[in-house]
Amino acid sequence: MAKEKAVGIGVIGFGTIGTGVVKVLQRNADVIERRLGFPLRLVRVVDLDLETDRGVDLGDVRFDSDSDSLIEDPAVDIVIELIGGYDVAKQMILRSIEAGKHVVTANKALLALHGKEIFDAARKRGVDVAFEASVAGGIPILRSLREGLAANHIESVYGIMNGTTNYVLTQMEATGEDFDVVVKRAQELGYAEADPSFDLDGVDAAHKLTLLVAMAFGADLTYKDISTEGIRGLTPVDFAAAAEFGYRIKLLGIAKAHRGPDGEESIEARVHPTLIPKTSLLANVDGAMNAVAVCGDAVGPTLFYGAGAGELPTASAVVGDLIEIAREVRRGAAGRVAPLSYLPHELSPRPILPLDDIVGRAYLRFSALDRPGALAHISGILGDHDIGIESVSQTGQGGDGESVPVLMQTDPVRESVLREALDEIERLSDLSAPTRLIRIEEEL
Amino acid sequence: MAKEKAVGIGVIGFGTIGTGVVKVLQRNADVIERRLGFPLRLVRVVDLDLETDRGVDLGDVRFDSDSDSLIEDPAVDIVIELIGGYDVAKQMILRSIEAGKHVVTANKALLALHGKEIFDAARKRGVDVAFEASVAGGIPILRSLREGLAANHIESVYGIMNGTTNYVLTQMEATGEDFDVVVKRAQELGYAEADPSFDLDGVDAAHKLTLLVAMAFGADLTYKDISTEGIRGLTPVDFAAAAEFGYRIKLLGIAKAHRGPDGEESIEARVHPTLIPKTSLLANVDGAMNAVAVCGDAVGPTLFYGAGAGELPTASAVVGDLIEIAREVRRGAAGRVAPLSYLPHELSPRPILPLDDIVGRAYLRFSALDRPGALAHISGILGDHDIGIESVSQTGQGGDGESVPVLMQTDPVRESVLREALDEIERLSDLSAPTRLIRIEEEL
Secondary structure (H helix, E strand, O other): OOOOOOEEEEEEOOOHHHHHHHHHHHHOHHHHHHHHOOOEEEEEEEOOOOOOOOOOOOOOOEEEOOHHHHHHOOOOOEEEEOOOOOHHHHHHHHHHHHOOOEEEEOOHHHHHHHHHHHHHHHHHHOOOEEOHHHOOOOOOHHHHHHHHOOOOOEEEEEEEOOHHHHHHHHHHHHHOOOHHHHHHHHHHOOOOOOOOHHHHOOHHHHHHHHHHHHHHHOEOOOHHHOEEOOOOOOOHHHHHHHHHHOEEEEEEEEEEEEEOOOOOEEEEEEEEEEEEEOOOOHHHOOOOEEEEEEEEOOOEEEEEEEEOOOHHHHHHHHHHHHHHHHHHHHHOOOOOOOOOOOOHHHOEOOOEOOHHHOEEEEEEEEEEEOOOOHHHHHHHHHHHOOOOEEEEEOOOOOOOOOEEEEEEEEOOEEHHHHHHHHHHHHOOOOEEEEEEEEEEOOOO | OOOOOOEEEEEEOOOHHHHHHHHHHHHOHHHHHHHHOOOEEEEEEEOOOOOOOOOOOOOOOEEEOOHHHHHHOOOOOEEEEOOOOOHHHHHHHHHHHHOOOEEEEOOHHHHHHHHHHHHHHHHHHOOOEEOHHHOOOOOOHHHHHHHHOOOOOEEEEEEEOOHHHHHHHHHHHHHOOOHHHHHHHHHHHOOOOOOOHHHHOOHHHHHHHHHHHHHHHOEOOOHHHOEEOOOOOOOHHHHHHHHHHOEEEEEEEEEEEEEOOOOOEEEEEEEEEEEEEOOOOHHHOOOOEEEEEEEEOOOEEEEEEEEOOOHHHHHHHHHHHHHHHHHHHHHOOOOOOOOOOOOHHHOEOOOEOOHHHOEEEEEEEEEEEOOOOHHHHHHHHHHHOOOOEEEEEOOOOOOOOOEEEEEEEEOOEEHHHHHHHHHHHHOOOOEEEEEEEEEEOOOO
16 A cells, blocks of 8 residues: 655744654654554754754754744645744744644633634634644643533533642642742742743633633633632641641632523633632642543533643644644545634623622631631621621631631622622721632532 | 535434433534534434333434334434444444444444454445444543544553442442442442343443553454453452552553563553552542543543443433534545544554463452461461562451451562462461452552
């Protein structure tokens, strides 16, 4: 049987993930060809830095800084964009599409903001844009939402979508160390970037949740509407209290579909630290690992677990996309599946339920001055707002000498009501610092 | 825009899953069409039983017992085989293929034994055979192995693949009740069939593992080579001892690829009750839920969790397959992906590593007569075979009056050596019953 012609691959961005992609294409060429029937051939690599030793031998693969020429190269069928960021990456993707190339990217930030424009351009040109690596690294969650669970009305999608914060939270809990100490070590070990703000402030998780919300509910991309809160300000006291109450603290992206009394649909979408029952599967996802849960009306609860970042896990997702596109190239079936799971004209803006309207239990840490009456004042105001206290704990530990932490779990309460009560409590003279609120989710 | 023509569906077998498929096609028709751009239209349903009320309204869908006519009906594009069993199901599938119909099935038993013949016939006729529902119910594990993780050399695949046994094990552990009591309740609640042997003896899990082994390693279907042991004979003592030692007991299907010193590959594939660390994710998969872990050389460890059986979860997988095939029908792209992940000519027989050669730790429950010297005799024989004892526990509980259970964890030992020692121990006059061996896996 005559050997089928290879599909040509061009990589733009030869950093960590780009290096991983080259490694996987090289060392797994045999297994890829046994599945495809033809090889994926790395044709060109582009980066501005031509000096750094990446520890891989590119052989006779052309390696230079000329992205224009890569995009126009007729030997390149699929362009992999791995430079990240917004403007340049967007231009390169749009120019690749214009040149009739399929595109694979891991750029969730770009897609969360400009996905519509990019997907529209690809559809008009008849090429694919694949982005499995952009959410939860190596876990094939997008493919599962888009195809495996396509028979379902998706009811909720939530999970641990950022490995850096999960590493920091796991370490803080295990060691009892302060946030800054753990973040510094995470940077030294390569789990956190030099500027870790995007991760620590929940922005990265919100980018990923944006894509999941679109694919789960057929909602227009809604990044700006997602209420986002990061993990700064958590202290060892919070982890100890969570454990005492039977929970662990995880930074979750959470999205749920709601149907109002007269049938109108709205969506809840938020990123914040969350107390979840310590026996739940999600609570036991530790270190830099990710896990995404999907509930569908037919399938019920599902969970997808794996490495959310890293050179090779991310490359696994990128090369998986290459394999899929290569199949479609050969069968003339590009555009077989809509990138956001729903056909483009079926994506529609959806009202996002304001955080204020969400009802749930809460964990509260008050920094109360160590004097008579403080607890009575706090609980009095909560009572005035009809907020039930399920448990309270005041250990005397973790304070700063003048103040002690008072730790509470409330009954279910509307967020706006709780916020009003907390504002009132802030005005008391009994507190030495702002109150920390962490939402509790039982159902996850 | 003119509405695209529907893809026609015929269902053979209107039992639990067939009813679920009809329900999902009816109630989720909107979301399916928003993803596909055209409807899936249920055209015909066939069953021998035309009387039982399934609780769904078939409307003007033709419902009769004439499978021949369904298979030949030009309005039927995809035939769903849901009658189970071997001979008749196989005939119907082969005749459907011959008639140019695509086929969806949940029949793992049939595929584990006759998959090659069926997949060959489909390839020659240019139609698809999809079977996501046959392994782990609603979890899209086959699609993930075949596409999402296709860039990887798969190193291992293992997990909880049978909901009935997982329900029984979870209940035995939670209640301390005996096997027979729990099985009876499982039957009353619908978690176990009237004849639950296929489940309890591990046969069903071995069928599923057969398909996973082929897809993971490119091995010819190897059902007959899989060493299979069910959950009969486990007692409340075993669960208590496992907990004391830091484990839980799960019935696992386990497959790993091994590469010998001179590069030859062999496969380890077995189904048996297993002690796994109680903090592992897999150990926390309870009730009738399933979870399958896959380790790939690039992606690292992954886990896929969800309902492994049931009307609607299984229907979720069946209808997911319908959606995929419908897309391929429209694009003329049938056969886009090889059903067993590797191209048919790349599947090859692989030596199965004999269970005797596997090295691992073991849990042993000896029923020792309550008299001096028994423990010394047992541990003496283990010592003669160089089998290290990591811990031993003799509580005096759970015995039958004359004998007491002696519970041990061994150091890693080759199965053949352990079997020799146990044979020798059986010949002692110190035991009142055969010894129970449960393998321990730390890495899962």
